Amino acid sequence: MSESPNPQPSLPDTAPEATAYVPPKWRTEPRFPDGPAPDPAGSHHERRIRSFQPRRSRVTTGQGEALKRLWGTWGLDIDGHEVIDLKKLFDGLPVVLEIGFGMGEATAQMAAADPSTGILAADVHTPGQGNLLALAERGGMTNVRVANGDAIILLREMLPPDSLAGMRVYFPDPWPKARHHKRRLIQPEFLDLAATRLAPGALLHCATDWEPYAEQMLEVLTAHPEFENTQADGGYAPRPEFRPLTRFEGQGLDKGHVVHDLLFTRARPKN
Numbered sequence: 001m002s003e004s005p006n007p008q009p010s011l012p013d014t015a016p017e018a019t020a021y022v023p024p025k026w027r028t029e030p031r032f033p034d035g036p037a038p039d040p041a042g043s044h045h046e047r048r049i050r051s052f053q054p055r056r057s058r059v060t061t062g063q064g065e066a067l068k069r070l071w072g073t074w075g076l077d078i079d080g081h082e083v084i085d086l087k088k089l090f091d092g093l094p095v096v097l098e099i100g101f102g103m104g105e106a107t108a109q110m111a112a113a114d115p116s117t118g119i120l121a122a123d124v125h126t127p128g129q130g131n132l133l134a135l136a137e138r139g140g141m142t143n144v145r146v147a148n149g150d151a152i153i154l155l156r157e158m159l160p161p162d163s164l165a166g167m168r169v170y171f172p173d174p175w176p177k178a179r180h181h182k183r184r185l186i187q188p189e190f191l192d193l194a195a196t197r198l199a200p201g202a203l204l205h206c207a208t209d210w211e212p213y214a215e216q217m218l219e220v221l222t223a224h225p226e227f228e229n230t231q232a233d234g235g236y237a238p239r240p241e242f243r244p245l246t247r248f249e250g251q252g253l254d255k256g257h258v259v260h261d262l263l264f265t266r267a268r269p270k271n
Contacts, residue, residue, distance in 0.1 A: 035067040036129055036148035040077035063130025070133040071146075078122065078149025080157040090118030093143060094165035097122065097197075099151045099185070100172055102248065104132025109244040111141040117165065122147040122154055152193070159197050166203045167194060171248065174210035186217045188224065195226035198266040203230075206262040207243065209252040214260035227264040237263040 059067070067075075076084070086095045095118040101107045107121050121132060121144060129146050136144040147154055175183045186206060194204060204227060208214050214236070221227050222234065231237050239245075239261050249259055 035071040036075060036126060037077045037079070040079045040149040041153050042079070059127050059130055062134055063127050065130075066134035066137065067126070067130045070137060074133055074136065074144065075129070075146045075148065078147050078151070078154045078158065080153045082158065083160055084158050086118070086120070086159070086163055089145060090120075090143065093118035095120055095163070096166035096168060097151075097154075097159075097164050098168040098170070099123075100169065101128060101132060102171075102246070103128045104135055106170065106244045106246045107132055107144065108135035108139060108141065110242060111136065111144045112139050113242065115141070115143050118143045118145070120145050120147055122149070122151045124149060152190070155193050155197050161196050162199045164198045164202055166205065167198060168243075169204075169206045170243070170246075171208055172206075172213075174208060174213040176210065176212070181216075184213065184216065186213075186220060188220055191220060191224045191227065195224070195266055200266055200268040202266045204262075204264045204266065205240075205243070206264075207239075207259060209249065209257040209259045211258065211260075214262070217260075217262050221262060221264050226267050228267050230263040230265060236260045 076089075089095075093116065098107055098119055098121045101121045101123050102125070104121065107119060111117075111119050123129060123146075129148060132144065132146055135141075169185060172185045173183070175181060198204065204221075206217050206221075208217065218236065222229060229235075239259065240263070243261070252259065
């Protein structure tokens with residue numbers, strides 16, 4: 001065979017080999033090996049607009065120790081792989097799902113005030129997860145479980161129909177810019193899903209200090225056929241005694257913010 005008229009130069013022995021893309025370590029490696037996973041559902045779930053923005057912030061020594069010590073007992077990752085047996089997880093207690101709990105102070109207070117109700121508290125904020133676990137341990141509250149990840153996946157793929165005795169959404173991100181309104185959690189599609197997981201008569205309790213978001217919440221909840229307003233006038237509700245006044249809420253009130261509570265129940269079947 002004759003030699004090619006335009007031979008290609010050979011690569012030197014020191015040329016780097018082609019390598020696959022390696023994602024940043026913070027996306028794949030847990031900060032606490034036996035604690036919450038950095039991306040529990042993985043990439044096998046569909047891409048969609050999310051109502052939350054994961055935050056990377058400092059975990060204190062106490063929060064980190066709580067994650068290491070308690071996650072295996074009181075924590076779970078929202079991976080979408082299996083349906084949760086809530087009766088087994090909470091020793092038969094009725095269960096309320098709380099979506100977004102911040103640093104967990106209000107959640108801990110509600111759990112202490114009502115030990116006959118289990119609270120499944122879902123969030124993506126690692127310091128808050130550790131703080132809530134520490135508060136629960138300190139107060140001897142065994143009726144709290146901390147779920148790490150996307151609450152939509154939790155509702156859609158990991159909770160049985162009619163399994164929740166209630167749902168709490170306190171001070172969700174209002175996404176105030178008009179172009180971000182599609183990211184707000186309380187939308188008709190979310191209510192469609194929530195209605196399938198709440199037992200008939202179960203309470204959906206929302207609270208916000210952002211007036212335009214409160215108005216949207218009231219509008220979409222009132223229009224949804226599966227929810228009924230507990231208020232005879234069809235408006236907002238007074239803050240119920242079981243919802244504590246949080247530090248965040250107090251700061252807003254000091255600035256003149258008005259907090260609106262919305263209490264709706266899942267409609268019971270009509271005979």
